[in-house]
């Protein structure tokens with residue numbers, strides 16, 4: 436009789452929840468595995484909203500955020516909190532997604548306890564430790580600690596190989612955000628906001644630390660200039676709660692009748708917004724992956740990206756953050772049908788909606804010592820589209836209280 440083995444998924448922020456949800460769903464279909472969900476609460480409100488969108492309940496929440504805490508303080512608290520859980524109820528494997536301090540601290544805690552760690556979305560790199568900071572460093576630590584690296588693309592696999600990560604740990608699976616997106620889009624989500632139906636919609640998001648201050652002011656200035664030049668265009672901007680962005684956004688944009696500023700949207704509403712939009716203007720990683728899959732051009736307000744595939748395919752473009760560039764590139768897509776059509780191809784380099792099924796099979800093979808075929812791998816039957824049905828989550832006991840050189844496949848802006 437096979438023994439049930441547990442897999443602990445650790446999640447700290449909104450995108451981690453969105454990208455982990457399909458994996459939890461797929462794992463739950465494997466009866467010999469029990470799925471546990473631990474929250475670190477790194478982004479408290481946004482995390483709760485994203486979990487609710489997928490019907491996930493974190494049974495234990497380390498809730499470690501404190502005002503003005505240092506990165507080292509946060510790392511130490513996360514590591515201590517997770518270590519207690521690993522000690523009390525050791526899982527067969529731990530999974531974490533992305534590049535936050537949650538992921539880095541989880542990877543180190545697993546390494547110290549010699550518990551297998553699987554890194555979801557492995558191999559994203561800018562090649563610049565200062566940008567994104569501290570995420571680029573977090574990614575490198577996670578890759579080295581992982582016994583399974585789930586690379587979303589072949590480019591990510593190559594980036595891991597260049598760092599001498601053992602090839603047998605690396606599996607190209609696609610990105611689970613495409614699973615979440617396609618499953619959510621299939622449910623035909625509605626946009627409940629009152630938006631003018633006779634205007635073209637530009638979906639705007641911005642949250643990155645590098646864009647606080649002057650870049651944000653330049654971008655908002657460009658938005659106002661675009662509103663003046665294109666009276667038939669409306670901007671929808673779900674504003675990130677970080678006060679560095681929120682205050683500037685409301686201060687500069689709230690008086691324009693062509694801009695709708697909202698609280699962050701829940702995921703189905705966000706998918707509906709992407710579907711309704713003519714184009715997406717963003718500095719988000721997730722939106723760079725999602726919008727091309729819906730056939731929407733993405734203008735990326737950064738100078739470099741660790742997601743070069745969409746840029747190389749021509750469905751995303753790095754435009755920097757200057758007022759002049761943002762205005763010019765948005766105006767080009769609004770006025771030139773040929774330029775628009777060249778970007779609105781409806782192709783995604785980030786997956787086919789089956790990444791979670793592949794990851795679940797690889798995890799099962801590892802923790803159950805099985806050799807099941809990995810869906811979609813050479814010779815295996817391609818899986819059905821992943822389902823949005825989500826697992827019942829097993830409670831995780833709360834821990835005791837704590838005392839108080841650019842790479843060849845990295846794209847840079849020309």
Ligand SMILES: CC(=O)N[C@@H]1[C@@H](OP(=O)(O)OP(=O)(O)OC[C@H]2O[C@@H](n3ccc(=O)[nH]c3=O)[C@H](O)[C@@H]2O)O[C@H](CO)[C@@H](O)[C@@H]1O
Nearest residue numbers: 448450451533534567570673699700701702705719720721
């Ligand atoms: C340094 C860096 O590159 N880090 C990235 C960053 O991820 P990001 O840039 O993708 O983060 P966001 O833009 O906040 O989230 C995006 C998701 O949220 C949905 N969304 C958005 C607005 C809204 O109102 N409602 C929503 O539902 C949206 O559709 C999408 O799925 O952190 C992750 C680890 O936390 C990393 O792994 C990831 O590399």
